[in-house]
Amino acid sequence: MESFVQHDGIVVPLLRSNVNTDDIIPARFLKSVRRTGFAAGLFGNWRYLADGRTLDPGFVLNRPQYAGASILVARDNFGCGSSREHAPWALNEYGIRCIVAIGFADIFHTNCFNSGILPITLDAAQIDVLVKSLDSSGPRWRVDLPAQTLTAADGNSYSFAIDPFKKRSLLAGLDNIDWSLAHRSDTLAYERRRRNEAPWLFPTPTE
Template identity: 65%
Template structure:
């Protein structure tokens, strides 16, 4: 028996959830003293988030353009700078009914057909609005490892790579074809192969995407900016040792 086709979901124009002020900013009044790279390396932060060469699994369609970062994780939940604790708040204004707890049965993430989705397929200009890193953090913690869309906001696009989420840009017509495949009644699965830079649907359609070579390697190695820097640790330490001999007064 084939699965029942999924109806196109449209976000409500006026979410019932109460909008409150964003979390207070961290105080910048105290700055650490300058130190060398060797001291910085002592900070317990690896910058490595798990390697990947692609993703194959359930994909969920969010057929809506201009999804902003406050739609992804509302400002009232931004009470921490840690990367965890945001999955339950992902798409909170749409995912839950007015009481903020009861799942909205019409929202795609709540439908059994898309349970365990690791790939999100969205409309144009995904991730627009404020530059909050909490948006990709919440997506990754929920389980998403790839987002397919015709376009992304620039800052959100870069933040995805720093969170080991692969943002895949395809033509609007190609994303529409994927939407059709995911809602046709067949299994809602996609295969995204990063080495060949291709997206394959269950019915055999293949689409190719471009990705910056440096960012491609970073995702495959599971490195964010800090991880990439630490991968050059030996060269940086050697440079510091040399500079200590050349200009020792800089290290007093």
């Protein structure tokens, strides 16, 4: 997994609440069995005209000033709905490394970390000010994960909270599997105990 330390990039504002993962990548684009191949489906129902191929110049991602955007700012409850990790994969493949929102849906929030995307939660008033600064000072922000700060082009800086365990994983670009396998003895001890408490959860193969 790609690590995330500092990032300086163009910001695209998608100022809607309740953007769901069907919006982020419609189901018809989910059929790759690999982790790649999803960027074309990103916002597949919004990015294209009715022919499904021609970019819609009215959609915010397609406007010239946001070309090459790598930070997305949204409103509340971003990523609700389906658990599809294809949503952060598609965002990542398009080039989005950080999403700033008032709130995230639970599964999407976890999927972001597991896909190398940093989700940042700020309150509505902070996001209002940040979005205003896009027009006045330009759509370019700097994110510093070790310092837990987001700095706008006008120099205003905002600190954000992050779970320390997830921060370490993202900084190192590590997923959790190796960590959990390192604690396998705990799992095996649990299984030995649990087998006595609830033997129906451990049927023998012949049963």
